[in-house]
Amino acid sequence: MATRDLTADQAVATDAAPAVRVTGVSQVFEEGRPPVLDRVDLSVAPGEFVCLLGASGCGKSTLLNLVAGLLPPTAGTVQVAADRPALMFQESALLPWLTAGGNVELALRARGVAKAERRAEAERLLGLVNLSGSEGKRVHELSGGMRQRVALARALAQDSPVLLMDEPFAALDAITRDVLHEELVRVWQQQGLTVLFVTHNVREAVRLGQRVVLMSSRPGRIAREWRIDISHPRSIEAPAVGAMASEITAQLHREISRHG
Numbered sequence: 001m002a003t004r005d006l007t008a009d010q011a012v013a014t015d016a017a018p019a020v021r022v023t024g025v026s027q028v029f030e031e032g033r034p035p036v037l038d039r040v041d042l043s044v045a046p047g048e049f050v051c052l053l054g055a056s057g058c059g060k061s062t063l064l065n066l067v068a069g070l071l072p073p074t075a076g077t078v079q080v081a082a083d084r085p086a087l088m089f090q091e092s093a094l095l096p097w098l099t100a101g102g103n104v105e106l107a108l109r110a111r112g113v114a115k116a117e118r119r120a121e122a123e124r125l126l127g128l129v130n131l132s133g134s135e136g137k138r139v140h141e142l143s144g145g146m147r148q149r150v151a152l153a154r155a156l157a158q159d160s161p162v163l164l165m166d167e168p169f170a171a172l173d174a175i176t177r178d179v180l181h182e183e184l185v186r187v188w189q190q191q192g193l194t195v196l197f198v199t200h201n202v203r204e205a206v207r208l209g210q211r212v213v214l215m216s217s218r219p220g221r222i223a224r225e226w227r228i229d230i231s232h233p234r235s236i237e238a239p240a241v242g243a244m245a246s247e248i249t250a251q252l253h254r255e256i257s258r259h260g
C-alpha cells in the first residue's frame with residue numbers, strides 16, 4: 001500500500017480504493033431553481049481526515065447527507081466504504097431518559113452486540129472519549145462538551161470505518177471545543193478512521209484536517225483544496241495554523257464576494 005509522507009501525522013493510503021467517492025454529484029431540491037450542488041467530485045482516502053469548508057448555505061450539509069445516504073443525489077454517484085457511516089451533528093441528539101452508558105448501549109444493540117457484552121463495551125467506548133465514571137449520568141447532568149463526547153462514543157459504537165461530522169463542536173465554548181479537538185484527533189489516530197468534517201470555522205478546519213476542501217456557493221462546487229502539512233499535536237493558536245487559516249480565509253472571502 002503506497003503512502004504519502006504527511007509529516008508526523010497519519011499516513012494516507014493513496015492507492016487504495018477511496019473510503020468516500022463522490023462523482024459528478026448534483027442536487028436540486030426545487031424544480032426550476034439552480035442546483036444546490038453542481039457536479040461535485042470528492043474522494044477521501046481510507047484513514048484520511050478531510051474538512052469541508054464553505055460559507056453558510058453553500059451545500060456542505062447537503063453533501064454530507066448525500067454521503068451519509070440520508071438523501072439520494074439528483075445526479076451522480078456516491079460510494080462509501082461502509083454499510084452505514086457513523087454520524088455526528090451539532091446537537092448530540094441523546095435520548096434524555098437514558099444514561100450516558102444507556103445511549104451508547106442502544107447503538108451497540110442496533111449493531112447486534114450481545115446484551116452480555118454491551119455494558120463493558122459501552123464503558124470502553126466512554127473511556128476512549130475520557131468519560132470513564134460517567135456511564136450512569138443522565139443527559140441533563142452532562143455539560144455540552146460531555147454530551148458531544150457521549151455522541152462521539154455512540155458514533156464509535158457503530159464500528160464504522162467512516163465518521164461523518166456536521167459542525168459537531170459549533171455550539172461549544174472555545175476552551176471546550178479546543179479539548180474536544182484534541183480528543184477527536186486522538187480517537188481518529190487510534191481508530192484509523194476516515195473522517196469527513198463539515199465546518200464554517202476556518203481555524204477549526206486547519207486545526208483538524210489533513211486536507212481542507214473549500215466549497216463555493218450557488219451552486220455548491222469544490223472551489224479549492226489545501227493539504228495541511230502541520231504535524232499533530234496542533235494548536236489552534238499555532239502560527240502555522242494561523243498563517244494557513246489566513247490564506248484560506250482570503251480565498252473564502254473571494255468566493256463569498258464572487259457569489260454573494
Ligand SMILES: Nc1ncnc2c1ncn2[C@@H]1O[C@H](COP(=O)(O)OP(=O)(O)OP(=O)(O)O)[C@@H](O)[C@H]1O
Binds near residue numbers: 029058
Ligand atoms: N431539503 C431541502 N429542501 C429544500 N432546500 C434545501 C433542503 N436542504 C437544504 N436546502 C437548501 O440548500 C442550500 C444548502 O443548504 P446546506 O444546509 O447544505 O448548506 P450549508 O453549507 O451546510 O449551510 P450552513 O453552514 O448554514 O449549515 C440552502 O439554500 C438550503 O436552504
